[in-house]
Amino acid sequence: GQQVMQIPQYQHVQEGEDFTTYCNSSTTLSNIQWYKQRPGGHPVFLIQLVKSGEVKKQKRLTFQFGEAKKNSSLHITATQTTDVGTYFCAGNLLDDYKLSFGAGTTVTVRA
Amino acid sequence: SQTIHQWPATLVQPVGSPLSLECTVEGTSNPNLYWYRQAAGRGLQLLFYSVGIGQISSEVPQNLSASRPQDRQFILSSKKLLLSDSGFYLCAWSVGTGGTDTQYFGPGTRLTVL
Numbered sequence: 001g002q003q004v005m006q007i008p009q010y011q012h013v014q015e016g017e018d019f020t021t022y023c024n025s026s027t028t029l030s031n032i033q034w035y036k037q038r039p040g041g042h043p044v045f046l047i048q049l050v051k052s053g054e055v056k057k058q059k060r061l062t063f064q065f066g067e068a069k070k071n072s073s074l075h076i077t078a079t080q081t082t083d084v085g086t087y088f089c090a091g092n093l094l095d096d097y098k099l100s101f102g103a104g105t106t107v108t109v110r111a
Numbered sequence: 112s113q114t115i116h117q118w119p120a121t122l123v124q125p126v127g128s129p130l131s132l133e134c135t136v137e138g139t140s141n142p143n144l145y146w147y148r149q150a151a152g153r154g155l156q157l158l159f160y161s162v163g164i165g166q167i168s169s170e171v172p173q174n175l176s177a178s179r180p181q182d183r184q185f186i187l188s189s190k191k192l193l194l195s196d197s198g199f200y201l202c203a204w205s206v207g208t209g210g211t212d213t214q215y216f217g218p219g220t221r222l223t224v225l
Contacts, residue, residue: 045215088155101157104154
């Protein structure tokens with residue numbers, strides 16, 4: 001079955017530094033979505049990428065969808081304490097109602 | 112605007128007791144509905160999804176069941192809870208025919224089975 005792998009599992013970042021989390025699928029995806037879950041909260045939708053090679057930015061967050069539509073990345077610049085949480089990528093196949101979630105990257109920030 | 116409600120927020124139940132978690136969505140019609148479970152510090156495991164009233168697809172065989180008695184109501188049940196049923200249960204909804212739907216999550220229910 002479809003699998004979405006996400007690395008690293010944990011990311012400890014010094015405030016102000018940059019980091020990247022990666023997402024890889026065993027199959028070609030119709031789209032990739034990113035969600036953020038704050039400690040004690042529920043996942044909140046951040047963004048969706050649909051086109052091959054697509055790049056989208058949200059302030060300090062840059063999302064990229066690979067050319068083969070099998071991988072994605074989230075890059076955060078100048079990390080702040082508000083970036084703390086777990087970032088999940090999720091992908092699905094065309095006409096599939098199900099999203100396959102990665103295991104998430106849990107981010108902690110050192111002030 | 113659309114909102115999704117889940118209750119209860121937290122629940123502590125003894126092993127072998129029944130379970131009923133409810134999820135309702137407001138502000139949209141004919142949503143796709145989902146139940147996920149998240150173990151502590153882990154990712155999201157899809158348990159059930161439904162594309163319409165009375166239509167339930169099960170992803171993981173276990174002692175849980177789901178029902179959708181109304182268009183915007185999704186219920187997760189168990190006749191006898193196991194210790195391994197502890198976790199964070201999340202309901203989500205989407206609108207569309209699949210493939211590019213964004214899912215919106217409810218606040219979740221934290222279940223502890225003792």
